[in-house]
Amino acid sequence: MEEHWEEALRCASGCTRCGREMGREDPRIFSVYDHQPICPECKKKEEQRPDYAEVSKRMIGQCMTDIELTMKDPGGYCFHHFYPYRCA
Numbered sequence: 001m002e003e004h005w006e007e008a009l010r011c012a013s014g015c016t017r018c019g020r021e022m023g024r025e026d027p028r029i030f031s032v033y034d035h036q037p038i039c040p041e042c043k044k045k046e047e048q049r050p051d052y053a054e055v056s057k058r059m060i061g062q063c064m065t066d067i068e069l070t071m072k073d074p075g076g077y078c079f080h081h082f083y084p085y086r087c088a
């Protein structure tokens with residue numbers, strides 16, 4: 001699991017997928033494919049991908065396993081692959 005995920009998500013100043021600028025108060029969310037911060041529009045496109053259900057299921061399984069092993073950061077990192085993060 002990424003150690004500084006919250007900082008990475010909070011500090012992302014642009015979408016890593018489409019390059020759109022993200023202001024401090026714009027919601028951002030992790031991709032289940034590469035765990036990079038993306039904008040909600042790109043998340044919607046990601047959700048349309050034919051393998052999204054399978055990839056997200058595998059990702060959440062791995063994420064929950066990591067949390068159980070490390071006992072670190074219950075919920076947050078995995079959660080923000082599915083629910084937008086807001087800085088403010």
Ligand SMILES: [Zn+2]
Binds near residue numbers: 015016019020040
């Ligand atoms: Zn985007």
